[in-house]
Amino acid sequence: MLALYHFGPVANSITPLLCLIEKGLDFENRILDSRKWEHHDPEFRRYSPEGTVPVLLHDDRVVRESSVINEYLDDVFAEVSLRPADPWQRAEMRVLTKYVDEYFCPALTVLGAHRATPFASKIDKVEMAERLANMPTEEGRRKWEIVSNTGYSEEALAEATRKLANVVAKLEQKMADGRPWLIGGAYSLADIKWYSMMLGLPCLLPELCNVEATPFSVAWLERMAGRPAVEALDQYARRD
Amino acid sequence: MLALYHFGPVANSITPLLCLIEKGLDFENRILDSRKWEHHDPEFRRYSPEGTVPVLLHDDRVVRESSVINEYLDDVFAEVSLRPADPWQRAEMRVLTKYVDEYFCPALTVLGAHRATPFASKIDKVEMAERLANMPTEEGRRKWEIVSNTGYSEEALAEATRKLANVVAKLEQKMADGRPWLIGGAYSLADIKWYSMMLGLPCLLPELCNVEATPFSVAWLERMAGRPAVEALDQYARRD
Numbered sequence: 001m002l003a004l005y006h007f008g009p010v011a012n013s014i015t016p017l018l019c020l021i022e023k024g025l026d027f028e029n030r031i032l033d034s035r036k037w038e039h040h041d042p043e044f045r046r047y048s049p050e051g052t053v054p055v056l057l058h059d060d061r062v063v064r065e066s067s068v069i070n071e072y073l074d075d076v077f078a079e080v081s082l083r084p085a086d087p088w089q090r091a092e093m094r095v096l097t098k099y100v101d102e103y104f105c106p107a108l109t110v111l112g113a114h115r116a117t118p119f120a121s122k123i124d125k126v127e128m129a130e131r132l133a134n135m136p137t138e139e140g141r142r143k144w145e146i147v148s149n150t151g152y153s154e155e156a157l158a159e160a161t162r163k164l165a166n167v168v169a170k171l172e173q174k175m176a177d178g179r180p181w182l183i184g185g186a187y188s189l190a191d192i193k194w195y196s197m198m199l200g201l202p203c204l205l206p207e208l209c210n211v212e213a214t215p216f217s218v219a220w221l222e223r224m225a226g227r228p229a230v231e232a233l234d235q236y237a238r239r240d
Numbered sequence: 241m242l243a244l245y246h247f248g249p250v251a252n253s254i255t256p257l258l259c260l261i262e263k264g265l266d267f268e269n270r271i272l273d274s275r276k277w278e279h280h281d282p283e284f285r286r287y288s289p290e291g292t293v294p295v296l297l298h299d300d301r302v303v304r305e306s307s308v309i310n311e312y313l314d315d316v317f318a319e320v321s322l323r324p325a326d327p328w329q330r331a332e333m334r335v336l337t338k339y340v341d342e343y344f345c346p347a348l349t350v351l352g353a354h355r356a357t358p359f360a361s362k363i364d365k366v367e368m369a370e371r372l373a374n375m376p377t378e379e380g381r382r383k384w385e386i387v388s389n390t391g392y393s394e395e396a397l398a399e400a401t402r403k404l405a406n407v408v409a410k411l412e413q414k415m416a417d418g419r420p421w422l423i424g425g426a427y428s429l430a431d432i433k434w435y436s437m438m439l440g441l442p443c444l445l446p447e448l449c450n451v452e453a454t455p456f457s458v459a460w461l462e463r464m465a466g467r468p469a470v471e472a473l474d475q476y477a478r479r480d
Contacts, residue, residue: 061328063328063331065334065335069331071330072327072328075327076327087312087316088303091303091309091312
């Protein structure tokens with residue numbers, strides 16, 4: 001039995017969704033509604049004490065962290081491999097994936113969370129105070145304290161945007177030799193990880209990522225969008 | 241040919257050093273002197289444009305990022321394996337390694353860099369200004385601007401210490417069932433990664449990590465210190 005807890009086809013939830021679909025694996029589609037704080041429910045926190053999403057269940061085993069889930073899926077279901085066979089290319093894939101987790105994702109999270117301010121600032125103050133007091137982590141508490149109040153400062157938003165400009169430049173430079181996928185000729189977990197975060201960037205920061213400024217990145221995004229697995233993502237936006 | 245560029249047996253440089261020694265691999269010991277900024281020399285930056293250390297050379301291939309280097313070494317030199325054969329245990333190993341890279345290491349870096357302030361604040365102001373202007377990354381520039389001036393604020397140091405308290409609590413909880421190594425019975429890359437960062441903690445934060453407060457962590461540190469590979473680390477502190 002495979003089951004994936006996720007927030008629908010957004011950000012880190014896309015990472016294991018795409019891997020499962022690319023591999024043709026059947027899985028239970030367990031969508032959590034972040035606006036109802038379902039990822040903080042005690043039932044879910046049996047699997048993820050800090051309330052982080054996504055989480056994969058495989059029989060009686062719990063696997064957390066989207067990048068780790070994908071390496072796990074590739075270790076266990078090796079028939080359709082999404083990691084290069086060559087160890088050096090595999091290392092390059094891991095360097096690129098690690099960069100998304102450590103640099104790209106935290107910067108994008110600031111802009112993404114900031115956009116939740118109109119929603120979060122309308123939550124009943126008493127309810128929000130209770131939510132904040134019971135956040136699984138101090139980091140989560142601080143984020144929601146900002147988001148449910150005024151949102152991030154201009155300075156914090158500018159800093160996140162500066163980092164995202166570095167991210168976009170890195171992708172463009174990587175693809176500028178005309179390669180179809182991030183690790184040369186082979187589609188891999190690096191493409192999946194990058195796509196999870198890049199997907200919304202042309203809309204979020206059109207001045208940074210557009211067909212004139214970053215033609216190779218836009219072409220790669222279109223190549224990704226044409227994959228049947230990406231086209232199938234919408235099916236996982238709704239509860240079964 | 242294997243060669244490792246590193247800063248000697250400290251922090252992230254320990255990670256691949258220990259892996260190479262545990263596997264009994266011969267390698268050229270290429271120590272960089274961070275106080276002479278050798279990691280910013282153009283010759284080294286051919287391998288690591290951002291000046292990050294360690295870097296592994298394997299024939300004509302360059303592998304960066306200590307956690308990735310160790311997975312690479314385990315992929316290529318599989319005779320002595322340092323990853324659990326079981327995919328779920330392997331995933332757990334990766335979750336723990338990722339936590340060090342994303343949470344533990346950045347917090348420890350603040351305290352570590354702060355301790356460089358007495359040295360860095362004595363650097364000739366003109367030389368330092370030139371160094372800052374030519375830092376490979378904006379993040380590096382900001383760090384050295386702080387360190388070469390007054391050091392980190394009390395608030396930043398308290399925040400790093402708060403995170404390190406979480407780190408120590410996590411390790412203690414993990415080891416509290418009496419297991420000898422982080423992933424149950426098998427010594428793995430997770431122990432290597434954690435040791436690289438934990439090694440100095442009983443001296444750096446004795447109130448957090450000591451035999452009364454964290455007996456299981458201290459016992460694990462002693463178990464690590466008794467491994468021949470760890471005992472051999474000092475040999476890699478000096479240039480050949």
